[in-house]
Amino acid sequence: MRVPDWRPALTAAHGAALDWLEHLDERPVRPDADYDTMRAALAEPMPETGLPPEQVIAELAATVRPGLIAMNHGRFFGWVIGGATPAGVAADWLVAAWDQNTAMAEPTPGLSALEAVTADWLLELLDLPRTSSVAFVTGAQVANLVCLAAARDRVLADTGWDVEGQGLIGAPAVTVLAGEYMHHTIGKAVRILGLGEARIITVAADGNARMRPDALSTALLAVEGPAIVCAQAGEIATGGIDPLARLADVVDARRATSPTWLHVDGAIGLFGRASAVLAPKLAGAERADSWCTDAHKWLNTPYDCGIAVVRDREAHHRAMTLQASYLPQPGAARDPIDWNPEMSRRARATAVYATLRTLGRAGVATLVEGDCAMAQLLAEGIREIPGAEVCNEVELNQVLVRLRDPAGLDDDAHTRATLSRLQLSGVAFPSATTFKGHAAIRFSVANWATDEDDVAETLEALTDAHTRWG
Ligand SMILES: Cc1ncc(COP(=O)(O)O)c(C=O)c1O
Known part of the structure; x- marks a missing residue:
């Protein structure tokens, strides 16, 4: 085989990566250049001839750098975004270097076994039924899709309908119910699965965006036939956690008469x-039938990694498996291809493994508790800013803020x-939302690196943006 000299390109990438990571704290959190500037900087005709790889990597890193946002910064609070840990980043480098198409265990025993072990660790860490099946996918959008595909399979199979074979034409209607504040990825998953986004029955929520069990109970009374209930652990604006045990009671009561599935979007x-x-x-989550979460959010792995967990392995398998005569035939080993929507795939569980092995359960607990403590500290500081209001009950790591116009x-x-103004200051980067019809600023504290100094600097910059420049 041809053996290139790997070192120049990898050394250039190593240098550029360290340069980015080691100087994160000194740069503005926002990007320095906008999209049009970056398009112009990158625009050149499709190259007719190539360049040395080290030159390409060095120039690429230098050119895009102004257009990079410091998402892994301790004061990046936009959307819900973790900051990758050293072990996660390093493991991801290896994934690229090893270049394993981790679809089947036979050709990729190392990383397929690692994925199976990581799945077992997650079930233990999250205290979910240990016999559940697990899929490592690109994110919570796809994790929701996988879980709901398994749900669709099971509730229809319980009526005698084979949805994988026969599709939905002529099938009994499946009703999806979700809280008023469900994440939009639930709607998209339902749409892709042919269950009709507009047919979702929305269930009333309380003031912190948590689905109300009494409202679910009432809504289910009007539903005939198979139903899928989508609960949520961590609403995007408020961080509200649905009362999962009480929702599970409602679902359990219905299971006796009709096929009913409880899914928890715990992204x-x-x-x-x-x-x-x-x-x-989060007690009661373990009583659900499926769970979605993101490693790239609170576990702080690099993008992209979502996780789907399904109690009913057979339903999950039927919904996702793929076999072909040119592929190794199924054996006793766990083949990732059986649990994921995609066929060829990178070994994204590797960064999860490295992160879990580095942090251990204690480290994950410290991470999530630390972020919640920083969210509380931020909320306390915001409440002291005249004219600022924290609009949510801060039960997790999300802080929702509104500011009164000094001019009234x-x-x-x-x-x-x-x-x-706050984003432009480069000091901190929360993101925008509309909550209950009003504009609000969302701070999501999901990064292991965020500390008290970050909170103090953010509060100062927020006060500036609200008052001095107002
Ligand atoms: C509750 C919830 N579900 C699903 C998602 C989608 O996650 P991803 O972007 O990883 O697909 C998000 C994203 O923030 C979320 O907050």
Whole structure:
């Protein structure tokens, strides 16, 4: 085989990566350049001839750098984004270097076995039924899709319908119920699965966006036939955790008469179960039928890694398996291809393994508890800023803020303008939302690196953006 000199390109990448990571704290959190500037900087005709790889890597890193946002910074609070840990980043480098198409155990025994072990660790860490099946997918969107595909299989199989073979034409109607504040990825998963996004029955929530069990009970009374209930552990704006045990009671009561499945979208909050402090808030999650979470959120692995967990292995397997005569035939080993929507795939569980092995259960607990403590500290500081209001009950790691316009004119416009000024300052980067019809700023504390100094600097910059420049 041809053996290239790997060192120049990898050394250039190593240098550029360290340069980025070691100087994160000195740079603005926001990008320095916008999309149009970056398009212009990168635009050149498709190259006719190539360049030395080390030159390509060095130039690539230098050119895109102004357009990079410091998502792994301790004061990046946008959306819900963790910051990769050293072990996670390093493991991901190895994944690229090893270049294993981790679909089947026979050709890739090393990383397929590692994936199986990581799956077992996660079930233990999250205290979910140990015989559940697990899939490592790109993110919670796909994890929700996988879980709901298994749900669709099972509730229809219980009526005697084979959805994998026969599709949905002529099938009994399946009703999906979800809280008023379900994440949009539930709607998209339902749409892709042909269950009809517009047919989802939305169930009323309480003031912190938690689905109400009494409302679910009432809504289910009007539903005939198979039903899938989508609960949530960590609402995107408030961090609200549905009362999972009480929702499980409602679902269990219905199971006696009709096929009913309980899914928990725990993209944000499920890792709270690793902490003895937070676990009680998530009690009852273990009674569900499927769970989705993200490693790239609170576990702080690099992008991209979501996790789907399904109690009913057969339903999960039927929904996702793929066999072909040119592939190794199924054996006793766990083949990733049986649990994922994609066929060829990178070994994304590797970074999860490295992160879990580095942190241990105690480290994961410290991470999630630490972020919740920083969210509380931030909320306390915000409440002391005149004209600032924390709009949610901070039960997890999300802080939702509104700011009163000092001129008394338009609080929505003032809140949005304050956010822009804060983002522009480069000190901290929360993101925007609309909650209960009003503009709000969302701070999501999901990074292992965020500390008290970050909170103090953020509060100072927020106060500036709200008052001095207002
Ligand atoms: C509750 C919830 N579910 C699903 C998702 C989608 O996650 P991903 O972007 O990893 O697909 C998110 C993203 O923030 C979320 O908050």
